[in-house]
Amino acid sequence: MAKLAIIGGTGLNKMSDFHVIRREVVHTPFGEPSAALTHGVLTDNEVIFLPRHGPAHNIPPHKVNYRANLWALKHIGVDRVIGVAAVGGISAEMSPGRVIIPDQIIDYTYGRDHTLFEYDLNQVTHIxxxxxxxxxxxxxxxxxGITTGQNIADTGTYGVTQGPRLETAKEISRMERDGCDLVGMTGMPETSLARELDLCYASCAVVANWAAGKGDQPISMEEIEKNLLVGMRNxxxxxxxxxxxxxT
Structure with missing residues (x-):
C-alpha cells in the first residue's frame, strides 16, 4: 500500500485519532534525519510523521538535513509527502491564519546541500x-480544504529565504516584484529533493504573519503563535x- 508522510511541526501529534504505533530510527548516506520517523494510524490509514526541526524544535531552517529527511522517507517505502510550513503573507489575499497550497516556488537560499546527485555518478543528472x-x-x-469549509488559497508562489532571521521590508518588496505571494525558510531544497527521489510532494502552508512591511504592526512571536493556533487547526x-x- 502507498505510504503517506507528513513533514512538519508538533501539531500532528495533537490530531484527534492519531495513534502512534512505533518510532523508527533510519541512518542515511547523508547523515541523520531531523528525528526518528513516527509511524501512526489516522482515520484507518498509515501515516509517517517527521518533525522537520527536530523533536525539540531546535534545528534552524538552514541546518535542517533535508537530504537525510527525504532519503529516509523514500527508504522506508513512502511515495507521497506533504510538507507543512509556517510562512509570511506577501500578497494581499495571503492573510494571517489562511492555508495556502502553493503551485510555484522561487529559491533564494544559499549554501544548503540541495542535491543527491553529486558523487559516484555514471552521468550528470537533471530533473x-x-x-x-x-x-x-x-x-x-x-x-x-474546501470540503472542510476553509477559505483555502489554491495557488501561490512560495519564496524561500535562508533564515533564520526574518526579512527586511525591502527584501519583501523585491520578492513581491519577483512574483512571490508568501515567504518561508524551509520549502527548498525539500521540494526539489523530493522530485529527485521521485516522491509525490506538495506543500501545505499556513500564514503565520504578514511579511516585513506588509502589516500595520511589528512582527511579534505572540502574533505568530496566535495565527498558527488557528491555521494549524485548519x-x-x-x-x-x-x-x-x-x-493514500
Missing amino acids: DFTQPYCEQLRKRLIVA VRALLENLLQTSQ
Missing part, C-alpha cells in the same frame, strides 16, 4: 522542475478529511 509540486496531491489537498482538519475521503 524537470517546471512544475515543482505534485499536482495530483495538490488537488487532493485543495478539495479537502491543517489538521484538512489532513483528516483527506485521509477519510480517499486511500
Whole structure:
C-alpha cells in the first residue's frame, strides 16, 4: 500500500485519532534525519510523521538535513509527502491564519546541500522542475480544504529565504516584484529533493504573519503563535478529511 508522510511541526501529534504505533530510527548516506520517523494510524490509514526541526524544535531552517529527511522517507517505502510550513503573507489575499497550497516556488537560499546527485555518478543528472509540486496531491489537498469549509488559497508562489532571521521590508518588496505571494525558510531544497527521489510532494502552508512591511504592526512571536493556533487547526482538519475521503 502507498505510504503517506507528513513533514512538519508538533501539531500532528495533537490530531484527534492519531495513534502512534512505533518510532523508527533510519541512518542515511547523508547523515541523520531531523528525528526518528513516527509511524501512526489516522482515520484507518498509515501515516509517517517527521518533525522537520527536530523533536525539540531546535534545528534552524538552514541546518535542517533535508537530504537525510527525504532519503529516509523514500527508504522506508513512502511515495507521497506533504510538507507543512509556517510562512509570511506577501500578497494581499495571503492573510494571517489562511492555508495556502502553493503551485510555484522561487529559491533564494544559499549554501544548503540541495542535491543527491553529486558523487559516484555514471552521468550528470537533471530533473524537470517546471512544475515543482505534485499536482495530483495538490488537488487532493485543495478539495479537502474546501470540503472542510476553509477559505483555502489554491495557488501561490512560495519564496524561500535562508533564515533564520526574518526579512527586511525591502527584501519583501523585491520578492513581491519577483512574483512571490508568501515567504518561508524551509520549502527548498525539500521540494526539489523530493522530485529527485521521485516522491509525490506538495506543500501545505499556513500564514503565520504578514511579511516585513506588509502589516500595520511589528512582527511579534505572540502574533505568530496566535495565527498558527488557528491555521494549524485548519491543517489538521484538512489532513483528516483527506485521509477519510480517499486511500493514500
